[in-house]
Amino acid sequence: MLQRRWPLLLCLLALAAPSALAQEAVSARLGSRPIPTAMPAGRRDLLLDKLVAAYPDFLAGHAGDALVWRDGTKTPVFDGRPAKTPAQLVETPDIEDVFAWRYPLADQPITTPAGDPGRVRPAALFTRMYGDCHAGQVTRNLVKVRWVDGTMLPFTRVNGADQALAAVVKDLAALGPAYRQYLTPSAGTYNCRAIAGTALTSMHAYGAAIDLNVRYSAYWEWSDKAAHGLATYKNQIPAAIIQAFERHGFIWGGRWADFDTMHFEYRPEIIAVARAGG
Ligand SMILES: [Zn+2]
Secondary structure: OHHHHHHHHHHHHHHHHHHHHHHHHOOHHHOOOOEEOOOOHHHHHHHHHHHHHHOOOOEEEEEOOEEEEOOOOEEEOOOOOOEEOHHHHHHOOOHHHHHOOOOOOOOOOOOOOOOOOOOOOOHHHHHHHHOOHHHOOOHHHEEEEEOOOOOEEEEEOHHHHHHHHHHHHHHHHHOOHHHHHHHOOOOEOOOOOEOOOOOOEOHHHHOOEEEOOHHHOOEOOOOOEOOOOOEOOOOOOOHHHHHHHHOOOEEEHHHOOOOEOOEEEEOHHHHHHHHOOO
16 A cells, blocks of 8 residues: 555655745845845956956956957946845856855854855856767866876866866875865765756766865755754864865865855865965
């Protein structure tokens, strides 16, 4: 008799899942209060300078309110919306929204995050550089990078991300054997799929992200949720590991309200802005 119930149960799950999960793209912790996103011209210039310097193979400069690509085309940096909710920042960002939340480097206390710095990834910037994995545009740029345990991991060569990861591996190896357990086995790099439960593109779909050993990871949707439905923040990844990644342009998913502590992704523009003080 039990078997007969399964088809109905599966149908109900299938109906319930998409809408329930779609609302989870941004955690409840960040609320729905709009965050001002328009910025003074001086700050915008500073941030765009860092952005252009981080991706010199693609970006030639910025002029007025547009990024200028090496092929001469332009992309507006501001969509005219002066404020966005946290969910809107993640789901419908313009270029300058990349910097709406400040990323704290690992020399600052590791506590419950108040934003999602780095989860803002406008396709007009990132898909244009790394390609659309569904159209086969990412795999052609994947090369193998030797991980700390000798396994070969696929990573994109676009923007020199593969070389940046190789430099991270060198620094991680120098940390010594006590750190190895957090690093290996890697839970993966390239993966052509959206972020679980959303239509959002992950840096894994660009071949520019790596997950460490899942055993020491904390992920906001796996964590015990308190009465308010919020995941309790926790982290086991040592700061020395986070710093090794940050030195070479990677940000850490442990800084997100929607935390994902095994996750690192290549975002040199965010590290450059953080180093400049904000
Ligand atoms: Zn990841």
